[in-house]
Each structure stands twice: as structure tokens, then as C-alpha cells.
Amino acid sequence: MKLENLNKDSQRLLIISVILLCVGIVMIYSASSCYAYEQYNDSAYYLKRHLVHLIFGLLLAGVFLKRDYRNLKKYAKIFLAISIVGLVLALLPGIGREAGGAKRWVKLGFIGFQPSEFAGFFLIVYIADILDRKQPVIRSFMQGFMPPLTVLGCSVLLILLQPDLGSSVCILAVGLIMMFVSGVNMAYFLPFLVPVIPVFYFLIFKVAYRLRRIVSYLDPWSDTQGAGFQIIQSFLALGSGGILGLGLGCSKQKLFYLPQAHTDFIFSIIGEEMGLVGTLSVVALFMMFVWIGIRISTKAKDLFGRFLAFGITVSIGMKAVINIAVSTGAIPTKGLPLPFISYGGTALIFSVIAVAILINISNS
Numbered sequence: 001m002k003l004e005n006l007n008k009d010s011q012r013l014l015i016i017s018v019i020l021l022c023v024g025i026v027m028i029y030s031a032s033s034c035y036a037y038e039q040y041n042d043s044a045y046y047l048k049r050h051l052v053h054l055i056f057g058l059l060l061a062g063v064f065l066k067r068d069y070r071n072l073k074k075y076a077k078i079f080l081a082i083s084i085v086g087l088v089l090a091l092l093p094g095i096g097r098e099a100g101g102a103k104r105w106v107k108l109g110f111i112g113f114q115p116s117e118f119a120g121f122f123l124i125v126y127i128a129d130i131l132d133r134k135q136p137v138i139r140s141f142m143q144g145f146m147p148p149l150t151v152l153g154c155s156v157l158l159i160l161l162q163p164d165l166g167s168s169v170c171i172l173a174v175g176l177i178m179m180f181v182s183g184v185n186m187a188y189f190l191p192f193l194v195p196v197i198p199v200f201y202f203l204i205f206k207v208a209y210r211l212r213r214i215v216s217y218l219d220p221w222s223d224t225q226g227a228g229f230q231i232i233q234s235f236l237a238l239g240s241g242g243i244l245g246l247g248l249g250c251s252k253q254k255l256f257y258l259p260q261a262h263t264d265f266i267f268s269i270i271g272e273e274m275g276l277v278g279t280l281s282v283v284a285l286f287m288m289f290v291w292i293g294i295r296i297s298t299k300a301k302d303l304f305g306r307f308l309a310f311g312i313t314v315s316i317g318m319k320a321v322i323n324i325a326v327s328t329g330a331i332p333t334k335g336l337p338l339p340f341i342s343y344g345g346t347a348l349i350f351s352v353i354a355v356a357i358l359i360n361i362s363n364s
Helices: 008-040 046-064 071-091 113-133 141-160 165-182 186-205 208-217 227-241 266-299 304-326 344-364
Strands: 096-099 102-108 109-112
Touching: 008 046, 008 266, 008 304, 008 344, 046 344, 071 113, 071 141, 071 304, 071 344, 113 141, 113 165, 113 304, 113 344, 141 165, 141 186, 165 186, 165 304, 227 266, 266 304, 266 344, 304 344
Parallel strands: none
Antiparallel strands: 096 102, 102 109
């Protein structure tokens, strides 16, 4: 598929994605160089790894561009099985790798990946397929409502066991939104709220580290050196940037003050170095991405393409909103990367693939 053969929506989406990827490359090096040099004696350590992941993602994206996206329907069940197996492997001793108190990674030899990232993508493909197939009975409880909800519930449960509340809530929300727009009678979901509400209450308020996050969110200044430290450093980064920023590479908070500066809180470094202009530009790019993605969804020639494009767009948009909201203190801390920009191999690869699929749908 040549660039000149792409329609306007595809060209715009490609341009926006390339800009976001370029912002990511620049900001990852800026945010991680000091930490990388201190840890690995190589200031470009994270940048090199990021570029390797990006190249691998682009190679896979090329494959998805050349193949008809409808072929994904044939592998939807296989994708689902792979995602379930990956989530189970993350929980197994010796295979699942713990980071930050959660088993979110799988390590097989020299290959490491985060199952929840590709599980979220594969679930979108599977749910798009099942919602397409179930259209004649989509209003039925047993045939239209329960099949996607069961798959969604099992996957979310496995992610919660890692534990990863942020990813599970995001995946659940995307799945339910896809079900809603497909015509599923969401009134059937109301009885499920009765057992779900106490479960989430326990997961949030009865788990010590999550409760600390809630407290630090409500009043971070009450524990400036503990639970509130990270968000306070994020505030300082965003506040010190002003309108135009301190200048590229001039961040002070990345000098071992702001934890995870190149991953979960890279938006704060953008605000410090590029100012309000930089952060608003990033927000505008994501808003345009979502707008074009929804346009592609509404123009898709088949229901599978419509649901698939919508699910991908909502997923990327929701992750961006959550990450930015965390950095600005609008919601409690969640470990979700900023799509295209944050350091993170699995997330980056599937973000690039997602763009390829959206372009494929748009030009079919």
C-alpha cells in the first residue's frame, strides 16, 4: 500500500501517528538519559531499546497493511487463546516476572513481554468478530450479551490477579463500550453490578497500596516523601514548564526526582521542557487521532471493520486520557503508558500495529 494511494483519513492518521512517535523518540531520550547513564553507563540505553521495538512494530505493521483486515476474523479465536495463555503464564512462578509488586511480565529466554497489552488488542479483535457474528441475535441475553461478557470477564479477572487494576478497568471499559455501540442490551449488565461493586470496593479501599494512592490523590501534600511524592514531582514538572517550557533537555525533575519519568509520567516531562504549548499540542494530536479513528469506523464497509476500528480508537484514546489525567492529578495513579510516546516495548508495538489496521480498514 503506497502513500499516494491512501485516502485523506489514512494520510492524516499516518501523519499524526508519525508525529506522536517522533515526540516519543525525542522525549524518551530526554527523560531517560540521566537515569540510563547512572544505571547502565549508557545514556541512550532506553532510546536504543525503544527504537528496536519501534522497528519491529513497523515490520509487523507492514504485514498488517498488506493483508486484508477481514482475515483477522479467521484468527480471532486463536488470538483469544493466545491472550488467555499469556495472562496465565504471567501468574506462573519462574515465568511471570514481578515488577513494582505485580506480575505483569512474561520472561521466556531473552524475550520479555507484557501479556495485558496484547490481550487488550486481541480481545478487541475477538469482540469485534463475535459482535459481528451475533448481530441477528444481538439483543438476546444468552446469545448476544453473555458470550462477549464472559470472555471479557475471564480476561479481566486474570489481569486483576496480577494485580493490574488500571489495565483491567481500561480493557473492561473498551469491551463494554464496543458492546453498547453494537446494539447489545446493556440493561442486562445492571444485575452484574451488584457483585461487581463490592469487589471493586475491596480492590480499591481494602488493598493497602491502592488506598495509599487514593489518599495521596486526595491530599498528596499530607505525605510528601511517601505516597504523594510522585504526583507532587509531576506537579512541579508541569508547573515549572510555564507556557513555553524550560527547553528541550532542560528538565530538572528527570534528575532522579520524578520516578518513571520516561514511562508513566513522560507527559509531565513534556510539560516541563515544552511547556503548556507542548502539552496542549500532544492533547490536540490525540484528539485528532480519535476523531479520525471514529470517522474510519463509521465509514467501514462491514460491521467487523466498524467494530474493530471503533475498539482500537477507543482503546488508544482511553489510555491517553488516563495517562494524562494521572500526570495532572485528575485521577489516582495508574500504571498505563502514553500511547506512541512512553517507553514500553509491547505497548508500542501494538500501537503501531493498531494504526496499520485502521489505515487498512479506511482504504478497503
